[in-house]
Amino acid sequence: MDKYVCDICGYVYDPEAGDPDNGVSPGTAFADLPADWVCPVCGASKDDFSKED
Amino acid sequence: MNAVEIAKGVYSVGVIDWNIRDFHGYSVENGSTYNAFLIVDEKVVLIDTVKKGFEDQLLANIAQVIDPKKIDIMISNHTEMDHSGSLPRIMHAIGEDKPLYCSKMGQKNLSEHFKQPWKYHAVENGETLDIGSRSLTFLETRMLHWPDSMFTYCKEDKILFSSDAFGQHYAGFELFDDVVGHTIMSHAKKYFANILMLYTAKILKVLEQVRESGLEIDMICPDHGIIWRKEPEKIIAAYDKWSRQAGEKKAIVVYDTMWHSTQKMAEAIASGIAAEGVFAKPVHIRSSHRSDIMTEVLDAKAVVVGSPTLNNNIFPTVSDVLTYMKGLKPKNKIGAAFGSYGWSGESVKLIRAELEAMKFDMMASDLRVQYVPDDAGLESCVAFGREIGRAVNKALE
Numbered sequence A: 001m002d003k004y005v006c007d008i009c010g011y012v013y014d015p016e017a018g019d020p021d022n023g024v025s026p027g028t029a030f031a032d033l034p035a036d037w038v039c040p041v042c043g044a045s046k047d048d049f050s051k052e053d
Numbered sequence B: 001m002n003a004v005e006i007a008k009g010v011y012s013v014g015v016i017d018w019n020i021r022d023f024h025g026y027s028v029e030n031g032s033t034y035n036a037f038l039i040v041d042e043k044v045v046l047i048d049t050v051k052k053g054f055e056d057q058l059l060a061n062i063a064q065v066i067d068p069k070k071i072d073i074m075i076s077n078h079t080e081m082d083h084s085g086s087l088p089r090i091m092h093a094i095g096e097d098k099p100l101y102c103s104k105m106g107q108k109n110l111s112e113h114f115k116q117p118w119k120y121h122a123v124e125n126g127e128t129l130d131i132g133s134r135s136l137t138f139l140e141t142r143m144l145h146w147p148d149s150m151f152t153y154c155k156e157d158k159i160l161f162s163s164d165a166f167g168q169h170y171a172g173f174e175l176f177d178d179v180v181g182h183t184i185m186s187h188a189k190k191y192f193a194n195i196l197m198l199y200t201a202k203i204l205k206v207l208e209q210v211r212e213s214g215l216e217i218d219m220i221c222p223d224h225g226i227i228w229r230k231e232p233e234k235i236i237a238a239y240d241k242w243s244r245q246a247g248e249k250k251a252i253v254v255y256d257t258m259w260h261s262t263q264k265m266a267e268a269i270a271s272g273i274a275a276e277g278v279f280a281k282p283v284h285i286r287s288s289h290r291s292d293i294m295t296e297v298l299d300a301k302a303v304v305v306g307s308p309t310l311n312n313n314i315f316p317t318v319s320d321v322l323t324y325m326k327g328l329k330p331k332n333k334i335g336a337a338f339g340s341y342g343w344s345g346e347s348v349k350l351i352r353a354e355l356e357a358m359k360f361d362m363m364a365s366d367l368r369v370q371y372v373p374d375d376a377g378l379e380s381c382v383a384f385g386r387e388i389g390r391a392v393n394k395a396l397e
């Protein structure tokens, strides 16, 4: 599963780790994150993320 | 500095740091200020504190207006230590049981900085606090320039307390834009280039939201430097322009040199650029500060970087500037690399790779000269400069 980087602050969403602090369990693909999920560091929305290369 | 009433019942109580010259690696040639604001209403509110070491001055300024114990609410717009360093002392002075208003990220970050059992009140974006004849609205501005950053807006006085945004590192008794005059813009520009350039996409969004919300702003009170009261729209327009990073008809040639060969190249390249009608400036790195170089980068359309090859590598001061520049993420630049070398000449291709990583639109070729550029070598530099100048003109057509 691909990692995604926040274009605003540099936070990396790692599907293996998920975002448990915000109710996202480990193993959740970026695409499966709820539409209203935001970057836990800076609050950017999903469309501010790009796939890590 | 004394307490100054900037609007009825609203006081500037911050301090001047005349002697600071290095602000976390940013050169501050004539000091800075850490601003804090006191609002005396049915409830008494303090917005932000100052750097550690200036607590006594802050408390003395507050005491000119009111007994610090009478402060009911502490608001922290930003966690960074230049604004929070005095919080422990101030909370102690006003009373540890007083509510401390900040953003959600502010609560997280202040807790990590200070480990104090303060009575945090983490605000929602847009939340309003009634303090008597006035109301304060909190606007989250995450990553402008930390995750915790927020603005506090007073609707009745039309004052925006903007934290670091719209600030300038400028020390002086001149408290307002109309008093200090237009020279302040160069400080505001340097501040933007070094603190905010990497968040320009975010800034454009925030400015758009401010426009759409119809927020009326008569005064902008940042946490550093002067207050914008005569023409707040002027600094907002400047932020809009700087954030777009369209680039002006300008190129900077940033270089370092060991035996003046790369210097000769830089100056010849700059003359070639200027010959195409583009403003050009060679900037020798060890004669400038990286933070001043970034101010030049902000509005340059082309950034040309030169380095001699030292021990098969880029000259270290050039790497310093490249690392700093990369972090600030300049956009829409034309890039070019050059340098003199002795036998191996790796620096130029290493610079190219760095500039490519910054997504600069690179000139098709680089320019290397072995040892000292002779007349033919210098002519090739002028020709290289002309090519860059033409590329700038074409890009801005």
Ligand SMILES: [Fe+2]
Pocket (backbone or CB within 6 Å): B078, B080, B145, B146, B164
């Ligand atoms: Fe800051």
Ligand SMILES: [Fe+2]
Pocket (backbone or CB within 6 Å): B080, B082, B083, B164, B223, B224
């Ligand atoms: Fe600051």
Ligand SMILES: [Zn+2]
Pocket (backbone or CB within 6 Å): A006, A007, A008, A009, A010, A011, A039, A040, A041, A042, A043, A044
């Ligand atoms: Zn983020």
